Amino acid sequence: MRDVVVVGAGAAGLAAAQFAAAASADVLLLEGAARVGTKILASGGGRCNVLPSRVDGASFWSHSAPRTMQRVLAAFPLDAARAWFERDLGVALVTEATGKVFPRSNRAADIVHALRGGCDRAGVELRTSWRVDALTPVEGGFEVVRSTGEVVRCRRVVLASGGLALPKSGSDGFGLRAAEALGHSVAATYPALVPLTIDAPDLRALSGIAVPVSLSVHTDGRVVATEPGDLLLTHRGLSGPATLQISRHLTEPDARGRKLRIAWSAADWRAELADGAGGRQLGKTLRNHLPTRLADALLARSGMAAADRIAGIRKPDRIALEALLAEFEPIVTGSEGYKTAEVTGGGVRLDEVAAHDLQSRIVPGLHLCGEVLDATGRLGGYNFLWAWASGKVAGHGAAAARPR
Numbered sequence: 001m002r003d004v005v006v007v008g009a010g011a012a013g014l015a016a017a018q019f020a021a022a023a024s025a026d027v028l029l030l031e032g033a034a035r036v037g038t039k040i041l042a043s044g045g046g047r048c049n050v051l052p053s054r055v056d057g058a059s060f061w062s063h064s065a066p067r068t069m070q071r072v073l074a075a076f077p078l079d080a081a082r083a084w085f086e087r088d089l090g091v092a093l094v095t096e097a098t099g100k101v102f103p104r105s106n107r108a109a110d111i112v113h114a115l116r117g118g119c120d121r122a123g124v125e126l127r128t129s130w131r132v133d134a135l136t137p138v139e140g141g142f143e144v145v146r147s148t149g150e151v152v153r154c155r156r157v158v159l160a161s162g163g164l165a166l167p168k169s170g171s172d173g174f175g176l177r178a179a180e181a182l183g184h185s186v187a188a189t190y191p192a193l194v195p196l197t198i199d200a201p202d203l204r205a206l207s208g209i210a211v212p213v214s215l216s217v218h219t220d221g222r223v224v225a226t227e228p229g230d231l232l233l234t235h236r237g238l239s240g241p242a243t244l245q246i247s248r249h250l251t252e253p254d255a256r257g258r259k260l261r262i263a264w265s266a267a268d269w270r271a272e273l274a275d276g277a278g279g280r281q282l283g284k285t286l287r288n289h290l291p292t293r294l295a296d297a298l299l300a301r302s303g304m305a306a307a308d309r310i311a312g313i314r315k316p317d318r319i320a321l322e323a324l325l326a327e328f329e330p331i332v333t334g335s336e337g338y339k340t341a342e343v344t345g346g347g348v349r350l351d352e353v354a355a356h357d358l359q360s361r362i363v364p365g366l367h368l369c370g371e372v373l374d375a376t377g378r379l380g381g382y383n384f385l386w387a388w389a390s391g392k393v394a395g396h397g398a399a400a401a402r403p404r
């Protein structure tokens with residue numbers, strides 16, 4: 001009988017296993033894929049944005065218990081998480097001007113290597129290609145059943161098998177299904193930090209163009225969210241940091257009826273279009289602030305020509321053009337889904353776990369951490385911070401309950 005079995009060797013599982021073993025538990029870490037930390041390797045364009053440099057009230061959200069989420073995060077503050085990487089795991093980190101923290105080497109593989117090293121030193125036994133098919137509570141603990149039928153018995157389980165994002169990495173929702181089968185409820189899941197699809201062939205034809213914008217989401221005349229930043233046009237719609245950040249307001253369960261609005265560039269379009277001095281041409285004015293092909297596409301939509309003089313535009317046309325430039329509302333048809341989403345919104349309800357050890361209130365001995373839970377962060381290292389913090393709390397919690 002093992003003390004602790006951790007299911008899933010992603011960010012949260014690697015942290016949980018290490019902290020449980022460092023607290024003297026006998027820990028077995030089971031990973032379904034052939035290698036560990038697949039998503040870490042894919043993260044940050046292969047560089048791994050391992051942490052943010054600051055956290056505020058808008059950095060994370062939960063649909064079930066935001067206070068529980070905050071208590072878990074408070075158990076592993078940013079400076080402690082950073083010291084864990086730099087001092088305990090030996091990875092030098094740098095903070096970029098954007099506020100994102102990366103390994104100095106710019107190699108995500110160094111983060112995986114360091115986490116594995118930490119597990120090895122703490123005495124974690126790792127088995128890869130060990131896909132868990134079922135978790136069965138039994139007297140004194142659990143039976144963890146492999147897809148081949150093999151069984152491991154343990155006193156405690158830490159479920160760290162991720163959510164639904166990037167299923168090819170091995171995270172296909174097993175943990176959500178397993179928790180539900182054991183009696184947990186799941187806050188409705190949705191792809192978050194995800195590119196959006198739009199019904200605008202003229203813009204999709206500009207795939208590859210990046211432009212600074214301000215995005216906002218509206219409903220019934222009320223602003224739900226705003227997000228300044230770069231937008232990338234793709235052959236399916238919209239991507240880039242500003243899109244990913246705001247996307248959840250259009251993909252979450254109560255997003256019905258919400259509309260996306262784009263202010264193309266930070267230009268004061270009203271002032272620009274009011275200034276017809278010196279016979280200024282429309283095309284030149286737009287191209288001062290926008291990539292040429294985008295400026296031309298927007299002009300084509302307006303029915304005006306690049307050579308038109310601003311001074312000659314009739315008032316209703318000017319108002320329509322202002323709206324096109326500062327309040328453009330594309331028809332958002334959906335998102336690119338879990339295949340390209342960075343993270344899963346929703347998950348196992350946080351009011352069904354205890355904040356101090358992330359132990360299930362429904363299944364004693366089961367601890368949960370990482371993306372399987374209903375806690376999500378913004379782009380910028382926040383989701384890894386949740387993985388490290390919740391992994392630490394669940395790992396310590398599982399180890400503490402071990403019989404002495």
Ligand SMILES: Cc1cc2nc3c(=O)[nH]c(=O)nc-3n(C[C@H](O)[C@H](O)[C@H](O)COP(=O)(O)OP(=O)(O)OC[C@H]3O[C@@H](n4cnc5c(N)ncnc54)[C@H](O)[C@@H]3O)c2cc1C
Pocket residue numbers: 007008009010011012013030031032033036037038039040042043044045048049050051130131132133160161162163165166169170171172174175340341342343369370371372380381382383384385387
């Ligand atoms: C392309 C991409 C880039 C990202 N970049 C960043 C970034 O730069 N910064 C940031 O903060 N966040 C980033 N994220 C989000 C971040 O990767 C996740 O929030 C984080 O990895 C979640 O950690 P986790 O351990 O909970 O889940 P996962 O990383 O998904 O790990 C779960 C593990 O469990 C294993 N598993 C699943 N089911 C089973 C089973 N039945 N049996 C055994 N093992 C199983 C999986 O194979 C996987 O290894 C990115 C995500 C993606 C997709």
